[in-house]
Amino acid sequence: MTDILDLAAANLISPIILSFALGLAAALARSDLTIPEAVAKGMSIYLLFAIGFKGGVSIASHGVDATLLSALLAGLVLSFGLPFLAFALLRLMTGLDRTEAAAVAAHYGSISIVTFVAATSVLESSGIAAEGYMVAVAAAMEAPAILSALWLVARGGGKGGMAPGLLREILLNGSIVLLVGAFIIGGLTGEAGFKEIAPFIDSPFKGVLCLFLLDMGLIAGRGLRQAKGVVSIPMVGFGVLMPVISSVIGLGLGLLIGLSLGGIVLLMVLSASASYIAVPAAMRVALPQANPAVYLTLSLGVTFPFNLTLGIPIYMALAATAVGGA
Amino acid sequence: MTDILDLAAANLISPIILSFALGLAAALARSDLTIPEAVAKGMSIYLLFAIGFKGGVSIASHGVDATLLSALLAGLVLSFGLPFLAFALLRLMTGLDRTEAAAVAAHYGSISIVTFVAATSVLESSGIAAEGYMVAVAAAMEAPAILSALWLVARGGGKGGMAPGLLREILLNGSIVLLVGAFIIGGLTGEAGFKEIAPFIDSPFKGVLCLFLLDMGLIAGRGLRQAKGVVSIPMVGFGVLMPVISSVIGLGLGLLIGLSLGGIVLLMVLSASASYIAVPAAMRVALPQANPAVYLTLSLGVTFPFNLTLGIPIYMALAATAVGGA
Amino acid sequence: MTDILDLAAANLISPIILSFALGLAAALARSDLTIPEAVAKGMSIYLLFAIGFKGGVSIASHGVDATLLSALLAGLVLSFGLPFLAFALLRLMTGLDRTEAAAVAAHYGSISIVTFVAATSVLESSGIAAEGYMVAVAAAMEAPAILSALWLVARGGGKGGMAPGLLREILLNGSIVLLVGAFIIGGLTGEAGFKEIAPFIDSPFKGVLCLFLLDMGLIAGRGLRQAKGVVSIPMVGFGVLMPVISSVIGLGLGLLIGLSLGGIVLLMVLSASASYIAVPAAMRVALPQANPAVYLTLSLGVTFPFNLTLGIPIYMALAATAVGGA
């Protein structure tokens, strides 16, 4: 227990978390600090490229073990399945109608790549290795949740749904293409390729992550300021409860398919995290009646900071206990 | 004397100064070389974050000595006080009316963080240490000068003044929040945090500064081309005289409160430098009658290049003599 | 022969080429992956500054050998002359009218700095040194081709031509000013200046190049998708034949003036590459009747990828044979 607290405390005073806190505080205090859209997008392209590339390199050097396919499958199952759980919980706990609940549920089945990256950093600092292909699992989990949510709405007779071209759009989404593409490039060029560009994609990585989290803090803070009256206490409760439950399901699947400790933690983090880029854009097309303030506030304003601060240490502790006791 | 000249010469052929000169020359020759606004803002966010963070780390590792508070106080006194001197000089030397003179004076009480950064680089190259908290002094000096200028206008019965919300806006200005926030993050995470992100905020720092100064050269050059007829010879004289006088006052205060040689040089540079980001924006709100071409040309087109090229070596020589002879 | 193939294969699986391929594939698959304009411009400023600076530093440390002037002259001759060859080939092989053919020809007399940079990388990896001043030759070759093209149109009695101010605009073009300016800065500050900013302009260089080529792949792919019906098979043939012929002419001149093996390869690459930044902008002003889809598709969609993948290894093999056999 003291371990978790120590880890949580160490985690909390990392430059990454503090940068997020700075952005949040600045936005809540209505400072005019902003990061230009182009710079924010540039940083997110950098992060996706770097994380994908490093995942591919790790495959190239450590080889693919037998669990790769089962891990991908586990990811798909989680992304397809978790929205049903989220939907049920939301209908139970909050007053959201079917469409709103389904839209929120889509976000929780999908993933937050920044949370994944932050967890990778913490694992590295703790000297815990993880399967390089977890990046591919992350990519696989981005989209399926959207389909589950649309099915939930359609089943309830709701309007909206699979607009023509939406499926192609979701699957060829910029983030997925970049992540998977960089993963393949990393796999093909391996250590040699990595050495060439490591001073760009590796050494400054954490620093860029700080500025990126500063921006996410600013966005989350601005969102929270405008969400007054939109998001209720039970919704906030959902935003904390859902990731914890999801992480435990991820833990179970991770143990089942025999991932390493690090891999299990990452699968838990993927399960627990909620999307705030790909899914919101898809929801504006497919379920325009759903209020973006609700799902963005929950995903970015509640679940993201929870995972970043308390979630990751908790998942690590849970995984360590489970693996130790297995 | 040869020492100053040597230092000035060495300073003049540094990549940083030459990049500024390149930008200036390109703009004066009407080249279409431009740096996109978003990239310029991104670089300024990077520089503020890096400089603030490093200041905080230096506090964390060397501890706060007793002069911290007196240095902050000295900064406030300078920022509040120098506008009165600038105002008097401007009314004496130039034909500017009260409002115009007050607007210019506000700029000279405030500071230029890039000049500060350039001076830090020169100190580092010369192996002279400085108090890490001088960054905090820089932040403290950003805003007070604005209040003095508004008071000068109000006393003269002028229009304009403290628009509602302006004080909050000035104090929660993006640059100040980022500088102070990064300073606190650096202080909390200390050397450990610094090591994590040094390949981002430290190693490439000088290179980014070059590109940033290229942009400042471009802006200054464009400004100078358009300022024909607006800025008179006596005003240019003010733009060179004022920083020298201010630096001597900074020198006196620095000696008084017992700063190290490096700290004294930085206090002199802060005194001598003039704002071109925070104060112009505040002046557009508070003193819209004042012509921005006047204060931007003086601050960015005259005083900034003067400090960068001749000013810093002169202040270092003055400080060395004063400390040596003290 | 196997050497060329080996080199070509090694070249093809470098992160740089694969990043281009990723961008191309993403655009052809109509992914919404895009790089913001400001970020793309920021990267191109970075690359020009870095490559110019490094060229200047290399002059400062290795001195200027006697061939500098003849290399510059060779560059001018190539840039003025190649458009005539291109024009003749285009009129022979394709149905383009005088104006269209002249506009395309201007691109092939000018150069692609990214192809140059990619070739520099390959040379470095192969341990082949090249004259630092080839950067200056690159700058010298940017503009003259435009004049030749305009002369070709004027001679045919065509409309368009030297709009007032165009010559100044071409010569003070942002890319040329930045490349030459950084070259001079590098020359003035030499190794000492280089050491200061190497962690910015040198270590991350290849990584930035990857992202930049990702963007070029995206632009080329979008262009190809829209060029259906505009670009005929013979035009594509020209886009492959022209660089090979040009490279051989560059080889001849390089041998004549006594460049090193690396220098010869770079002169071949400059001859073979086609502009897609400076010349298109000039053509929109000077020859607005010419369809940009034609010249951009040929330059960026055909010749650029050809040079990047097969061209560079071929030119290296040709140069090695010629120098070895000389």
Added chain:
Amino acid sequence: MEMHDAKRVSIVIEAPLESRLTNALDEAGVTGYTIMPVTGGSGRSGKWTRDGQLGRSGMVNVICLIRPERLDGLLEAAFAVVEPHIGVVSVTDAQVLRAERF
């Protein structure tokens, strides 16, 4: 200078729908339009600003100049896309040079 009557239609719509709108315009035979960026705004669904945004969020402003007789076709095509979404459609009388291009 000879001018020709036209309608200037401005459609402010969410960025993720941009390609749907332009496809609908293409299908309705409207092949001329200009897309302009929007950095922020306010409406029934609250305030927003583009700063620091991630992904394809925000809004864009699509502007079409069109012959008056073609206005109804355009509005119907546009309305089908905009209707369930956040967005605003406005029309202004205008005149254009070079009507042969419309």
Added chain:
Amino acid sequence: MEMHDAKRVSIVIEAPLESRLTNALDEAGVTGYTIMPVTGGSGRSGKWTRDGQLGRSGMVNVICLIRPERLDGLLEAAFAVVEPHIGVVSVTDAQVLRAERF
């Protein structure tokens, strides 16, 4: 398609005053507007361009579609902010779809 008369007000104003203007509009009951970027311009106070700019400088274009009867209220609110500053206010007749939203 049924259209409703409206006024389209365009206010070009210095960026540091953007929030003051939108606050004034809010207070005047105008809750719908779109903010568009401006990259350069020229006027009595000279030419300027946004490239490479630092800080919150430059100008923005705030566009409001409004019922004709509310125009005067809006103009008074806007004018109070714009008057001492650099900036331009223009009004065009327009028509809007979905008038219930205005």
Added chain:
Amino acid sequence: MEMHDAKRVSIVIEAPLESRLTNALDEAGVTGYTIMPVTGGSGRSGKWTRDGQLGRSGMVNVICLIRPERLDGLLEAAFAVVEPHIGVVSVTDAQVLRAERF
């Protein structure tokens, strides 16, 4: 509020020609204009988008508010620049505050 009749001229033109257009306007005595960015569009010469673009490509939108009697001079100056190029010129009736500034 007292308003004055004006014309609002919008010129969408290729970015490399921006300075030529504004010089032509200056020479024609038009010293007030606002330049707005364009992120994409479609016309007779096809579709384009600004994303990822290199160099000075793309288009810009130059907007002039002008007294009605000066419209012809402006259009002639603008047309001389736009004519051989890709671009669109449209004019709308407008009203402005502070006519002394035009």
